[in-house]
Amino acid sequence: MSNYLGNYSLYIALVASVYLIFKSYFDANSENKYLNKNFILITSIQTIMITVSFFSLVAAFVTSDFSNETVFNNSHTLKPLFYKVSGTWGNHEGSLLLWLLVLSIFLLIFLLNSRSQDTKYKLLTILFQQIIISGFLVFILLTSNPFKMLYPIPTEGLGLNPILQDPALAIHPPILYLGYVGTSIIFSASLASMISGNIGDKWARHIKKWVLVSWVFLTIGILLGSIWAYYELGWGGFWFWDPVENVSLMPWFCLTALLHTVIVLQKRNSFKEWTIILSITTFSLSMSGTFLVRSGILNSIHTFANDPSRGLYILSFLFILILMSILIFFFNQNKISNTAKENFILSKETAILVNNWFMMFFLSVVLVGTIYPIFLEVLNGSKISVGPPFYHNLLIPFLIPFLIFMSFGPSLKWIKDKLKKFNYNILIIFLVSLLISYVILTKTENSFLLSIPLIVLSIYLLLVTTKDFFVSKSSISQKISHFGFSLLITSILLNGLFSNEFNSNMKVGDERIFNDKFVKLKEVNVKDVDNYKSLKASFEVTNKNSSFTLYPEVRIYQQPLTITSEADIKTTLFSDNFLVFNILKDDGYYNVRYQYKPLMIWIWISTIFIGFGGLLSVIRKNEQKY
Amino acid sequence: MSKNIKFLGLLLTLIIIFIILLKGLNVSKDYSNEKLKSKIDFSLNAKKLFSNEIINISDLFDKNSPSVVNIWASWCAPCREEHQFLMKLKDMNINIIGINYKDSPKNAKNFLSSLGNPYSEVITDNDGTKSIEFGAIGVPETFIISGKTNEIIKKYIGPLTSENLIEIKNLLEKNA
Numbered sequence: 001m002s003n004y005l006g007n008y009s010l011y012i013a014l015v016a017s018v019y020l021i022f023k024s025y026f027d028a029n030s031e032n033k034y035l036n037k038n039f040i041l042i043t044s045i046q047t048i049m050i051t052v053s054f055f056s057l058v059a060a061f062v063t064s065d066f067s068n069e070t071v072f073n074n075s076h077t078l079k080p081l082f083y084k085v086s087g088t089w090g091n092h093e094g095s096l097l098l099w100l101l102v103l104s105i106f107l108l109i110f111l112l113n114s115r116s117q118d119t120k121y122k123l124l125t126i127l128f129q130q131i132i133i134s135g136f137l138v139f140i141l142l143t144s145n146p147f148k149m150l151y152p153i154p155t156e157g158l159g160l161n162p163i164l165q166d167p168a169l170a171i172h173p174p175i176l177y178l179g180y181v182g183t184s185i186i187f188s189a190s191l192a193s194m195i196s197g198n199i200g201d202k203w204a205r206h207i208k209k210w211v212l213v214s215w216v217f218l219t220i221g222i223l224l225g226s227i228w229a230y231y232e233l234g235w236g237g238f239w240f241w242d243p244v245e246n247v248s249l250m251p252w253f254c255l256t257a258l259l260h261t262v263i264v265l266q267k268r269n270s271f272k273e274w275t276i277i278l279s280i281t282t283f284s285l286s287m288s289g290t291f292l293v294r295s296g297i298l299n300s301i302h303t304f305a306n307d308p309s310r311g312l313y314i315l316s317f318l319f320i321l322i323l324m325s326i327l328i329f330f331f332n333q334n335k336i337s338n339t340a341k342e343n344f345i346l347s348k349e350t351a352i353l354v355n356n357w358f359m360m361f362f363l364s365v366v367l368v369g370t371i372y373p374i375f376l377e378v379l380n381g382s383k384i385s386v387g388p389p390f391y392h393n394l395l396i397p398f399l400i401p402f403l404i405f406m407s408f409g410p411s412l413k414w415i416k417d418k419l420k421k422f423n424y425n426i427l428i429i430f431l432v433s434l435l436i437s438y439v440i441l442t443k444t445e446n447s448f449l450l451s452i453p454l455i456v457l458s459i460y461l462l463l464v465t466t467k468d469f470f471v472s473k474s475s476i477s478q479k480i481s482h483f484g485f486s487l488l489i490t491s492i493l494l495n496g497l498f499s500n501e502f503n504s505n506m507k508v509g510d511e512r513i514f515n516d517k518f519v520k521l522k523e524v525n526v527k528d529v530d531n532y533k534s535l536k537a538s539f540e541v542t543n544k545n546s547s548f549t550l551y552p553e554v555r556i557y558q559q560p561l562t563i564t565s566e567a568d569i570k571t572t573l574f575s576d577n578f579l580v581f582n583i584l585k586d587d588g589y590y591n592v593r594y595q596y597k598p599l600m601i602w603i604w605i606s607t608i609f610i611g612f613g614g615l616l617s618v619i620r621k622n623e624q625k626y
Numbered sequence: 627m628s629k630n631i632k633f634l635g636l637l638l639t640l641i642i643i644f645i646i647l648l649k650g651l652n653v654s655k656d657y658s659n660e661k662l663k664s665k666i667d668f669s670l671n672a673k674k675l676f677s678n679e680i681i682n683i684s685d686l687f688d689k690n691s692p693s694v695v696n697i698w699a700s701w702c703a704p705c706r707e708e709h710q711f712l713m714k715l716k717d718m719n720i721n722i723i724g725i726n727y728k729d730s731p732k733n734a735k736n737f738l739s740s741l742g743n744p745y746s747e748v749i750t751d752n753d754g755t756k757s758i759e760f761g762a763i764g765v766p767e768t769f770i771i772s773g774k775t776n777e778i779i780k781k782y783i784g785p786l787t788s789e790n791l792i793e794i795k796n797l798l799e800k801n802a
Contacts, residue, residue, distance in 0.1 A: 237701075291647075311651040312648070312651060315644070315647055315648060315651065319640065319644050322640060323637075323640065326633070326636060326637070326640070330629065330632075330633045333629070374646075374647070374650045375646055375650075377650065378646050378649045378650045379646070387728055387753060387754060503736045503737075503740055504740070505740055565706070565707075582706060582741070583710075591740045591741055
């Protein structure tokens with residue numbers, strides 16, 4: 001039943017989409033003063049239809065309706081309810097349906113929120129957004145229909161993968177999609193404003209909210225993915241430069257650049273073309289992400305089962321959209337009124353331009369690292385894999401000028417700033433950060449040359465952004481985000497410098513010394529649980545003035561015989577202590593791996609700061625003042 | 627540069643990218659049986675993990691009997707789970723060649739000294755290219771390769787299970 005309901009709702013939504021495309025196209029060419037009421041009505045109907053379709057899939061998952069092929073492939077009656085629901089978007093078909101749902105909801109919100117805008121501009125935004133929506137609808141109906149029926153109806157589903165049953169992974173895709181899809185509104189709106197010729201400070205104020213919202217969701221989505229990798233994969237890393245991770249990072253760089261540029265457009269009415277180019281690029285990158293992940297063209301741990309026809313469809317659709325936007329850009333370029341004013345070297349405009357250069361550089365490095373292996377394989381058949389060293393070598397040296405710029409760029413004034421008289425505060429802060437860095441660096445025997453300027457500068461930036469809370473006139477949301485960013489860089493650097501681990505074979509009663517800690521294996525409890533045998537160890541970690549116990553576990557499943565290790569992580573404000581053990585042979589020895597990772601939690605907290613700054617800027621009405 | 631040239635240049639670039647990606651889609655990632663018959667390039671050189679000596683890959687293989695090749699890394703959790711089965715294979719007197727994938731030599735040696743070394747020889751693969759030559763898409767993967775014809779007889783993606791052990795033993799005997 002829910003299969004039919006879901007399926008036919010999608011067809012109705014497609015009809016609505018086609019109608020809206022034609023209607024908005026013809027209306028945009030006539031000189032109507034007001035937006036026809038039908039637009040909002042039909043968009044609402046479309047959104048409701050897609051919502052119905054989505055929830056009928058959710059219902060099929062919740063009731064374990066195995067007549068539905070998607071449910072059969074990805075669910076199981078024994079799954080907890082929470083994971084049955086999250087299983088809806090944990091697969092290719094369902095995740096596309098979620099994309100579509102968010103697309104249509106965002107368009108509706110956009111229409112309800114932009115009543116004061118020009119009619120032609122709104123019509124054109126509807127047109128472009130509906131082209132995207134219909135593209136996704138056709139894609140779903142042709143190649144990835146989530147409502148395919150199975151007969152005879154199986155009694156049990158196939159999916160019960162414990163790795164995918166994780167709360168962070170369950171909410172990570174929807175949040176990330178909100179970010180991706182938000183960029184589609186920016187894309188449609190910037191094309192529309194290009195044609196209707198209303199790019200300017202007023203438009204910038206209106207689109208800035210969408211940029212901020214997408215950016216906040218993208219930031220939090222990336223954070224959740226990283227948290228999942230850290231806790232579930234359990235190898236102590238939080239970023240692996242996996243292609244699928246990179247694909248979410250690329251639109252983030254672009255969107256961060258756009259976020260800053262749109263402020264220039266709003267305040268100074270310049271950088272118009274650049275804003276449009278960034279809007280188009282951001283959305284193209286989000287779409288390419290979908291293409292790269294969903295087509296199976298990438299070799300990655302995340303790779304899903306691939307189907308060439310799907311890849312072909314997304315690729316063609318993507319290129320049609322890009323081509324369309326380039327055509328529109330070139331043929332409407334003359335409509336952009338040239339209001340560019342004289343730019344002085346020492347001004348906020350220049351600082352933001354420099355920020356953009358850096359973002360574009362980071363973006364190109366990640367783009368090349370992700371795409372180059374595909375190109376090389378096609379062109380001369382050789383297969384290479386680009387690993388972390390590539391990214392580290394290319395990105396880390398450029399962090400140094402970036403950190404320097406970030407320490408003074410944001411406090412420059414608009415239009416023209418003067419070189420101030422020598423500022424003693426800055427000198428004192430710099431000396432303090434030199435001192436702190438010296439103390440830190442003497443504690444490590446790391447000989448990496450760049451780590452000295454990096455640590456000094458990141459601590460300097462941290463102090464400067466902290467100082468800005470008290471003296472700077474810039475907005476509070478900017479202060480929070482910039483402070484979060486400097487905290488993030490500092491935590492990542494210190495984490496990288498001071499992380500260490502030890503590896504040893506121990507039996508019950510053994511004690512090992514690791515740095516200044518004693519690690520003692522007190523006991524191993526063997527217990528039969530449901531379908532596995534559990535060995536729970538307790539390790540006592542004693543330090544000069546504190547002690548705590550860690551309980552890692554080994555699980556032995558019988559049918560089929562698999563052994564899994566569950567790490568135990570003790571998180572404090574200063575460090576994570578990570579312990580995992582394994583069975584060796586039957587001589588009573590266990591292999592123990594103990595990792596010390598300082599400031600781990602600050603990587604998450606600082607990212608939350610970054611996102612929170614953005615969120616604050618969306619909510620606060622009087623932000624315009626600054 | 628005039629607007630038209632810019633536009634045409636951009637258009638041309640886009641078309642080239644489109645064609646390349648289109649071709650990329652058709653590069654087979656299919657590991658069906660026919661594909662498995664593909665030969666391993668034995669002319670590659672590789673560095674040994676323990677002695678740092680550079681050797682030719684063909685020297686590792688016994689010309690008269692099939693060999694087992696296992697791709698692993700110390701940072702890979704499933705490799706740790708699979709390790710006990712590799713040790714069992716070693717106890718069954720089966721030669722295993724290890725390819726250490728994108729790993730630091732220190733961690734790799736730690737891993738083997740603490741869990742036992744099932745490999746007759748381990749070669750390093752710092753940048754992942756050797757594993758890709760074998761057609762690996764991740765770690766761990768296990769291959770059975772004929773020494774006579776350099777062909778891949780069987781490939782296991784993901785960690786080995788206890789059922790695989792018997793299968794491997796039978797395959798080795800059949801192809802010996």
